[in-house]
Amino acid sequence: MDEPTSVLTPQAVRKLFETLRRLAAEGCSILYISHKLDEIQELCDTATVMRGGRVTGHVKPKGETHASLAQLMVGHSLPDYTRREHNPGAVLLDVKQLSVESDDPFGTSLRDVSFGVHAGEIFGIAGVSGNGQAELLSALSGEKRGVRADAVTICGKAAGRLGAGGRRALGFGFVPEERLGRGAVPAMTLSENALLTAHRQQMVSSGWIKAGAMRAFAKRCIDAFDVRCGGSEALAQSLSGGNLQKYIMGREILQAPKVLVVAQPTWGVDVGAAAFIRQQLLDLSARGVAILVISEELEELFDICDRIAVLAGGRLSPVRATGATNAEEIGRWMAGLFGDREGAAPSAEQPAHA
Numbered sequence: 001m002d003e004p005t006s007v008l009t010p011q012a013v014r015k016l017f018e019t020l021r022r023l024a025a026e027g028c029s030i031l032y033i034s035h036k037l038d039e040i041q042e043l044c045d046t047a048t049v050m051r052g053g054r055v056t057g058h059v060k061p062k063g064e065t066h067a068s069l070a071q072l073m074v075g076h077s078l079p080d081y082t083r084r085e086h087n088p089g090a091v092l093l094d095v096k097q098l099s100v101e102s103d104d105p106f107g108t109s110l111r112d113v114s115f116g117v118h119a120g121e122i123f124g125i126a127g128v129s130g131n132g133q134a135e136l137l138s139a140l141s142g143e144k145r146g147v148r149a150d151a152v153t154i155c156g157k158a159a160g161r162l163g164a165g166g167r168r169a170l171g172f173g174f175v176p177e178e179r180l181g182r183g184a185v186p187a188m189t190l191s192e193n194a195l196l197t198a199h200r201q202q203m204v205s206s207g208w209i210k211a212g213a214m215r216a217f218a219k220r221c222i223d224a225f226d227v228r229c230g231g232s233e234a235l236a237q238s239l240s241g242g243n244l245q246k247y248i249m250g251r252e253i254l255q256a257p258k259v260l261v262v263a264q265p266t267w268g269v270d271v272g273a274a275a276f277i278r279q280q281l282l283d284l285s286a287r288g289v290a291i292l293v294i295s296e297e298l299e300e301l302f303d304i305c306d307r308i309a310v311l312a313g314g315r316l317s318p319v320r321a322t323g324a325t326n327a328e329e330i331g332r333w334m335a336g337l338f339g340d341r342e343g344a345a346p347s348a349e350q351p352a353h354a
Helices: 010-025 037-043 066-074 133-141 164-169 190-198 211-224 241-253 271-286 298-304 327-334
Strands: 047-051 054-059 091-100 110-118 122-126 152-154 172-175 259-263 290-294 307-312
Touching (some): 010 037, 010 327, 037 066, 047 066, 066 271, 091 133, 091 259, 091 290, 110 133, 110 290, 122 271, 122 298, 122 327, 133 259, 133 290, 164 172, 172 241, 190 211, 190 241, 211 241, 241 259, 259 271, 271 290
Parallel strands (some): 122 290, 172 259, 259 290
Antiparallel strands (some): 047 054, 091 110, 091 152
């Protein structure tokens, strides 16, 4: 089984583990592949750890710690997250009664979704994949046109009718879930991929592309975000998933956005790269950026977010401060178990720290 819990609620994960333990007790051999250390420790009797295509250890995970397993996986200990004190400011991303019909016959339409993300806040949206996340992201990024102008407001400007370029001009940054093909063009170099969204960073003059500026920006991103690659002319498709994700994140962060929307920021990356990316988001929020994180990783959302809500069946759940809820409640909401009265989304003016 390869990452079998990636789209399951916490309650469904427990049911799966009960089933797997019963199968094992009946004599079935199970090979379980996952980057989630807590799952390996809870479920597995033995574990083989791999890094860079080589085996780095054989352990009994129940006798290990997160730190010791992480060290085997990435070759060094993981730093603790550093949170800097900051007070949430004005609402920089305001979504009001957003309703979007899905173009995908298997998609989920959005129904009256409302929330606000404050300057200096990380707002998390959890949910099982296929519950309207793709539709919300396309409406926020500008790929989906035709919503009301005031349904999406960026830095005080009505942006619902603006395209992706118009929203970026207002200070909007975006990291999509799909790295290759949407976040980056596989057959293009890293410097060429920098041009795609960062061309405003003095890479174009009088209609002419400045190749030197492209390479310099790509190198700055590679150095600042510890991207392991063959340099700025390496093809995007030659990078590992974690390194390409760090590059795409760095490309957006170096443009100094005022609002950043990130989908599945650490999906499929190793624990070292995941810790690095999460710390970058925390640092960015401390500088006053409004950040929206859409993720299926509940642990990630509880680690870095100030507030959290759930998207289920195209509707948004109540919003909670992360310290005022838990995985059990969020798991029930991921299954759509929140009432109509409770499910009325809060206004954007609701304080970031309830």
